[in-house]
Amino acid sequence: MTGPTGPERSTPISDYGLLGDTRTAALVAGDGGLDWLCVPRFDGEPLFGRLVGGRAAGTFRVGPDGPATVVRRRYRPHTATLETTWAVGGGRLTLTEGMIAEVRHRLLPATLIVRRLSAEAAAVDAVVEFDPRLGESHRRPRVRQRHQGLVCEWGSVAVALGTTAGLAIAPGQPVPVTVSPGRPVDLVLAVAHREPLIHVEPSAAWELLVEDEQRWQSWSADVDESLPFREEVVRSLLTLRLLTYSPSRAPVAAPTTSLPEDPGGIRNWDYRYVWPRDASIGVSAFLGVGKPDEAQGFLTWLLHASRLQRPRLPALLTLHGRQVPTERDLPGWPGYLDSVPVRVGNAAAGQHQLDVYGWVIDAAWGFVQAGHRLYSETWRAARGFADVVARCWPEPDAGIWEVRRPAQHVHSKLMGWLALDRALRIAETHPLSARQRRRWQRAREAIAAEVRTRGYDPTVGSYVRSYGSPDLDAALLVLPLLDLDSAGSARVRGTVDAIRDRLRAGDGLLYRYPPGRDGFPGVEGAFLPCSFWLVQALARTGRRAEAIDLFQTLRQHATALGLYAEELDPATGAHLGNFPQTLTHAALIQAALAIRDA
Numbered sequence: 001m002t003g004p005t006g007p008e009r010s011t012p013i014s015d016y017g018l019l020g021d022t023r024t025a026a027l028v029a030g031d032g033g034l035d036w037l038c039v040p041r042f043d044g045e046p047l048f049g050r051l052v053g054g055r056a057a058g059t060f061r062v063g064p065d066g067p068a069t070v071v072r073r074r075y076r077p078h079t080a081t082l083e084t085t086w087a088v089g090g091g092r093l094t095l096t097e098g099m100i101a102e103v104r105h106r107l108l109p110a111t112l113i114v115r116r117l118s119a120e121a122a123a124v125d126a127v128v129e130f131d132p133r134l135g136e137s138h139r140r141p142r143v144r145q146r147h148q149g150l151v152c153e154w155g156s157v158a159v160a161l162g163t164t165a166g167l168a169i170a171p172g173q174p175v176p177v178t179v180s181p182g183r184p185v186d187l188v189l190a191v192a193h194r195e196p197l198i199h200v201e202p203s204a205a206w207e208l209l210v211e212d213e214q215r216w217q218s219w220s221a222d223v224d225e226s227l228p229f230r231e232e233v234v235r236s237l238l239t240l241r242l243l244t245y246s247p248s249r250a251p252v253a254a255p256t257t258s259l260p261e262d263p264g265g266i267r268n269w270d271y272r273y274v275w276p277r278d279a280s281i282g283v284s285a286f287l288g289v290g291k292p293d294e295a296q297g298f299l300t301w302l303l304h305a306s307r308l309q310r311p312r313l314p315a316l317l318t319l320h321g322r323q324v325p326t327e328r329d330l331p332g333w334p335g336y337l338d339s340v341p342v343r344v345g346n347a348a349a350g351q352h353q354l355d356v357y358g359w360v361i362d363a364a365w366g367f368v369q370a371g372h373r374l375y376s377e378t379w380r381a382a383r384g385f386a387d388v389v390a391r392c393w394p395e396p397d398a399g400i401w402e403v404r405r406p407a408q409h410v411h412s413k414l415m416g417w418l419a420l421d422r423a424l425r426i427a428e429t430h431p432l433s434a435r436q437r438r439r440w441q442r443a444r445e446a447i448a449a450e451v452r453t454r455g456y457d458p459t460v461g462s463y464v465r466s467y468g469s470p471d472l473d474a475a476l477l478v479l480p481l482l483d484l485d486s487a488g489s490a491r492v493r494g495t496v497d498a499i500r501d502r503l504r505a506g507d508g509l510l511y512r513y514p515p516g517r518d519g520f521p522g523v524e525g526a527f528l529p530c531s532f533w534l535v536q537a538l539a540r541t542g543r544r545a546e547a548i549d550l551f552q553t554l555r556q557h558a559t560a561l562g563l564y565a566e567e568l569d570p571a572t573g574a575h576l577g578n579f580p581q582t583l584t585h586a587a588l589i590q591a592a593l594a595i596r597d598a
Helices: 202-220 228-244 276-288 292-305 357-367 378-392 410-426 434-454 476-484 490-504 528-540 544-555 582-597
Strands: 017-020 024-030 032-038 045-048 058-064 069-075 082-088 091-099 113-120 123-134 142-148 149-154 159-164 173-178 183-193 503-504
Touching: 024 091, 032 113, 045 058, 045 123, 045 159, 058 082, 058 378, 091 123, 113 173, 113 202, 123 149, 123 159, 123 378, 173 490, 183 202, 202 228, 202 357, 228 276, 228 582, 276 292, 276 357, 276 582, 292 378, 357 378, 357 410, 357 544, 378 434, 410 434, 410 476, 476 490, 476 528, 490 503, 490 528, 503 582, 528 544, 544 582
Parallel strands: 017 091
Antiparallel strands: 017 024, 024 032, 032 045, 032 058, 058 123, 069 082, 082 091, 091 113, 113 183, 123 173, 142 149, 149 159, 159 183
16 A cells, blocks of 8 residues: 655565666655655765655655555566556556656757656546755755746756646645546656756657657567576666666666665665676676677776776776775665665775676676677786786685675685686687786686685585685585586585575575674675576576576565565565665576576
């Protein structure tokens, strides 16, 4: 049930739908509340921040003016257009909404949100609550009424709201509207940042949304019809594409900050940046479905983004390849379900994470495997990354899970081995000096020998989380993909089985490591990418039927709109953490590809 705007509401993370234009993204609740939108980019200031900032942070709600039941919620097939339908009295009210991705070669604002209310069977009373509050201090706008509609300004940022019904919208004041069958009400929000504010007529904006739908459908049609779990794969591909910043071709880890991994706790992080690891997994996913342009775009971006810090590869970067802001707390922000602090910036940016080099060079190898050649500058950068691995692999690092106390993580060593192995494979068709080749080969052999000796626990029959530790690590499910040991070997199968057994969270879910073993207070949920990695590992070790069964289970954990967060509460099934999560959707695609290829 949803109700009118009133007391502070508590909306499950899984109730939100994603709208996106490949530059920024909005989250919309089942009551029609657009509760999160940063401008002008994913990592910009919140224009509507109610998701983690409470009522004072603003919202843009369009929906029933009174109690109503959601009877259907979906994306239009193979598009980014969201539809929500409510039963209201004797009628039905539908909100159809989206953002315009394609704005090139036309006089259009970079961010344009289109929302249409339509009624069936009977007239329906609806409400529009438009309450923009920009930035950390929830600044109210300077307001002007123009003949095209309402204009709100905050210095370099301006927005225009136009409607077909001639509604007298005033920020912060709910406005009732009656929607009659055959007479839809359109609302169009245009955003400008340091540029002229462009007004778009509602009827024209609707046509733009229809054109965008057709482009998404055409883009989706290229995906192989015979691919297992194709519908889930297409939805995940669309989600990854919406979360890719088109000016630079860099994907954000998630469009949100501080959605908690532990509701009421402090595990709240800002994910509105680019993790080369997560992006590289996405590259492999796009390559696997025959979309090399997306892969080439990211590799080109990474080449330029890493230039200032090369040959070191940062754990994360901004959308423009710059250093991520220092992590800090936002005072006075109540957080989602009272989960504080709400943070901007991310301290993991300064960590040494050896595994990142493996993911990135493996993505470059996948690009070469697909029949493409690396640009000379890209290959030069990759050689520099491999040199760093050959030199630094014996050092402890923060690991894939960004634990803020360095250790000798086995997964990191394995990914260092992968970096050198894949770099040597690329070198078979790209220039490499004999001295570099010998150095990489020696380091690769040394890593393999050390990991086999110090990273494997024969009493457990599995590789372990770090040297000398009995703990397991679900990231080790990458073992069957590496060729360090054969996929059918006792060590690889034993590791997969031990992780499935000892990190089990129930109903196909896995913890990424034993709960409570990361130095932070509180506990977290099951980590969804790990479950899809298990699907991949089962498929690669000859257990395709088990992989299919597990995928069938995991698809039931998606939201009603086919989206996934980072984590899931095993007890309640609630989605946890920033949402939707790039890494989870990329892992889903790779799992389906592994089933196909098994």
